[in-house]
Amino acid sequence: MKNTLLLPRGFRIAGLVLLVPFLVLFFACINGNFTFAFLNTPINPAHAGDFLGGNHNLTDELAVVGCIASLYMIAFSRVRTEDEYVSFLRLRSLQIGVIANYTIFVVLTLLVYNGGYLDVLFFNIPTTLVLFIIVFYFNLHIRPLLTKTTTA
């Protein structure tokens, strides 16, 4: 079955390799206020209002875009044999990922208030992809190992 929306197979490894440094950069940004000096950029004075201040650094943007791109590469690259069962698994895993994501989101909406809710909104952005990756690769690689079946 042809699925033209998928990336070539090598992107999965590239995504895994890229995800680690971008995750480290992301947590360094939000926890330690780490920035790369060369990513300092002047901003248009018209937009230099309450949000951005006078100077702006693009390190956190780089980290977020890098994490999302890496997760996308892991999630939507071809597997060795891309057949209709894999397409079925992709669809089901995406459905489970979306349902789980919104369940978590609704629960946190009811439980978290004030400034903390901004964190909920922020961390909710990549969780659909993360949940999809977990469910898809669990069903594809780990579940067959857990259910012993005869092959002959």
Add this chain to the structure above:
Amino acid sequence: MKNQIKVERARHNMTQADLAAAISVSRQTINTIEAGKFVPSTVLALKIARVFGTSVHEIFELEDGD
């Protein structure tokens, strides 16, 4: 939906891997079809029937709930 893939494989002395290679799918796909966890498309069902030299009706059979 019931299927006779395991019986036909035994009759043709084929492993799941052999059948998977013959119709260009993964062995896991054959495994899930045999176990009734995954219902194949018409194209795949026809390919399986062609490998065994029989008709789709001989391999796949509807159950009462279907």
